Amino acid sequence: MKITHTITTSTGDAIPAIDNSVWRQSIERIEANRRSHRIGYHDSEECMMCGRKMSRKAHENARHVHMTIDGDLVPMAAEVGSLSQGWFPVGSECAKRLPKGFAEKPWVG
Ligand SMILES: [Zn+2]
Secondary structure (H helix, E strand, O other), rough: OOOOOOOOOOOEEEEEEHHHHOOOOOHHHHHHHHHHHOOOOOOOOOOOOOOEEEEHHHHOOOOEEEEEEEEEEEOOOOOOOOHEEEEEEEEEHHHHHHOOOOOOOOOOO
């Protein structure tokens, strides 16, 4: 998966980003994965990218992605201020598909 564009922050920094339409699998595919793993729509222990369930252990050790309020992905450590929607867990297979720095373990402490 490749960078699709850059986002300009309020401080003028250009942040590399991956568009929502590129990184997110189709809603149909995510729903199918959710059904096959028998989990509810609001279960938080699932991969943000594909909807597959993650074990508690995998979830605790998961890499995370950093999403903007527009649903695009930016590097984990990018400072995007009010454009940030937060950090979300992804499974190891999905994490492998992202460029370096886009799926990392959250900071500890
Ligand atoms: Zn996934």
